[in-house]
Amino acid sequence: MDAHIQVKNLNVYYGKQQALKDVNIEIPKNQITVIMGPSGCGKTTLLKTFNRFLELTEGTQLTGEVLVDGKNIYDRDVDVTEVRKVVGLLAQRPAPLPMSIFDNVLYGMNIHRMKKDRREYKDAARHYLEIAGLWDEVQNRLHDPATSLSIGQQQRLCLARGLAVEPEIILGDEPTSALDPISSQNIESRLIELKQQYTTVIVTHTLRQAKRLGDYVIYMYLGEVIEAGPAKEVFNNPQHERTRAYLEGQI
Amino acid sequence: MSQSNSTFSKQSNKQTEGRPPRPSVSTRARQDQAARRTFFVFTLLPVLLILFIAIALFIRSWPIISAYGLSDLLFGEVWRPNNEQFGFWPFILGTLWVTTVGVVLAVPLCLLASIYLAEYAHVKMRSFAKPILDLLAAIPPVVYGVWGLLTIVPFVDDVLAPLFDRWLGSVSIFKVNQPTGFGILSAGIVLAVMIAPLIISVMYEIFSTVPNDLRHASLAVGATRWQTIRNIILPQVAPGILAAIVLGASRALGETIAVLMVVGNIPQVPTSIFDSAYPLPALIANNYGEMMSIPLYDAALLSAALVLLIVILIFNILSMLVIQRMLRRKWAS
Structure with missing residues (x-):
């Protein structure tokens, strides 16, 4: 397997409580990996270690390694903003920034000064709105506030904003849980379209979504990875009793 | 209305059969009414109090206003009660100078401190610094006065005044006309220290109203904390x-x-931050109850109080309007 992210002996503590226990997994390149498991099993915690968002919560401690392209992102010489540029995040609830639709898409590009002139920025805005499947709906109202969009459109805007800084990895923390069924479907089809170019890691608590999206599946329980493998194998022939119980209980 | 009320109370009686009787709906409604009226009165009280104070001040200062005319009082530059000259202009300007210097000194520091506390500091640092700031707010003003007298006045006199005189003496607002240390700058420094805890804690609360989702959205694309603060949080x-x-x-x-x-308490129109000044509150506090033999002195001091009240009201109303305008523009955009 061509692993894009490798997790080695990862332990995470919230204060004295251990949230992740000795996690060792590999995330395949240019596929959709789905992390599933019951609430409180540590799937979001694991996801947050991939873009170093965990350290935004105070009182967390982490041991072990998370390697992206072979480099441990927790090494001292790593610039956290560079990590987050490479590893984008689609949050659970869409969080449009308090500015126009146009400025939202370009926010990260401006931060990293990625383009030279206005023309290039304009083209980039269009490009990423098209990829996110939002261009047709907003092309005539680019300078309206982003908050005037529907919540499903907002989530696609956040996807465009994340893609605009040219990441290699997209993380999704239950990215459709706040959306209506049609918007969810829309986001799901974007993610499937994009998996050729991006390594995607999605946390989900709905088994059906995991089956629809997952190429590779990680099942977690109480902070431990119980089972990980290609989706077909895990869904059709789970090796572990707990995974089997979860899969059957949910259907 | 009364019809439906009685049906409801009958029902509730039926349901509570065998149990101790609860107050009927109408009794509870009356209690609610009474509570509502009581709260209304206590809300109205402070509003009325301000109105009464203003009216009383106006009545008591009417003798001098009618004798001299409002514009002569407000803009008169000479204050010699013995000569029956009552010009408030030096005091009004003194108040504004001292306040401006205090605010100009305090605001940048408060902004930086509150940004640090709200956006950068760890829980431990926060829980250490916040109580100390609250403590600073609780120190009585007279203690700050003594501190200013013993520390700030000599510091201004020995260090700041010579320094400014040497390098910026040609700029009139930094010119040292009265080298005593007592003056607007000393008062401004003391004021800055006194109002800082209040400003910091209000600013801190305001920073905490920004939802974390916005911070995370910015950080997630690789913005630094400072970029997030500058581009997202400050606007x-x-x-x-x-x-x-x-x-x-x-x-x-x-x-x-x-x-x-x-x-310094010298009634003059200040032109430099090193000048002595005589703000309105100081005028009132220093003189009220003394030298009352001079005719119209009582009315003069009470009209000074009225002027101070009006200055503060105008200032607050104006800034409220500005803030509302900013908010409206924010929603519009």
Whole structure:
């Protein structure tokens, strides 16, 4: 397997409580990996270690390694903003920034000064709105506030904003849980379209979504990875009793 | 209305059969009414109090206003009660100078401190620094006055005045005309320290109203904390920051004892931050109850109080309007 992210002996503590226990997994390149498991099993915690968002919560401690392209992102010489540029995040609830639709898409590009002139920025805005499947709906109202969009459109805007800084990895923390069924479907089809170019890691608590999206599946329980493998194998022939119980209980 | 009320109370009686009787709906409704009226009266009280104070001040200062005319009083530059000359202009300007210097010194520091506490500091640092700031706010003004007298006045006199005179002496607002240390700058420094805890804690609260989702959205694309603060958080909290500054300035406008201990108390129109001044609150506090033999002196001091009240009201109303405008523009965009 061509692993894009490798997790080695990862332990995470919230204060004295251990949230992740000795996690060792590999995330395949240019596929959709789905992390599933019951609430409180540590799937979001694991996801947050991939873009170093965990350290935004105070009182967390982490041991072990998370390697992206072979480099441990927790090494001292790593610039956290560079990590987050490479590893984008689609949050659970869409969080449009308090500015126009146009400025939202370009926010990260401006931060990293990625383009030279206005023309290039304009083209980039269009490009990423098209990829996110939002261009047709907003092309005539680019300078309206982003908050005037529907919540499903907002989530696609956040996807465009994340893609605009040219990441290699997209993380999704239950990215459709706040959306209506049609918007969810829309986001799901974007993610499937994009998996050729991006390594995607999605946390989900709905088994059906995991089956629809997952190429590779990680099942977690109480902070431990119980089972990980290609989706077909895990869904059709789970090796572990707990995974089997979860899969059957949910259907 | 009464019809439906009685049906409801009958029902509730039926349901509570065999249990101790609860107050009927109409009794509870009456209690609710009574509570509502009581709260209304106590809300109205402070509003009425301000009105009564203003009216009383106006009545008591009417003798001097009618004798001299409002514009002569407000803009008169000479204050010689013995000669029956009552010009408030030096005091009004003294108040504004001292407040401006205090606010200008305090605001940048408060902004940086509150940004640090709200956006950068760890829980431990926060829980250490916040109580200390609250403690600073609780120190009595007279203690700040003594501190200013013993520390700030000599510091201004020995260090700042010579320094400014040497390098910026040609700029009139930094010119040292009265090398005593007692003056606007000393008062401004003391005021800045006094209003800082208030401004910091209000600003801190305002920063905490920004939802974390916004911070995370910015950080997630690789922005630094500072980029997030500058691009996302500061534009978001600007009206609130202004409100915090207004609150601090209002406090500064009325601060009396600490200011009068270090400001020099000379009724003159100031032209430099090193000049002595005589703000309105100091005038009232120093003189009320003394020299009452001079005709119209009582009316003069009470009209000074009226002027101070009006200055503070105008200042607050104006800033409220500005803040509302900013908020409306924010929603519109």
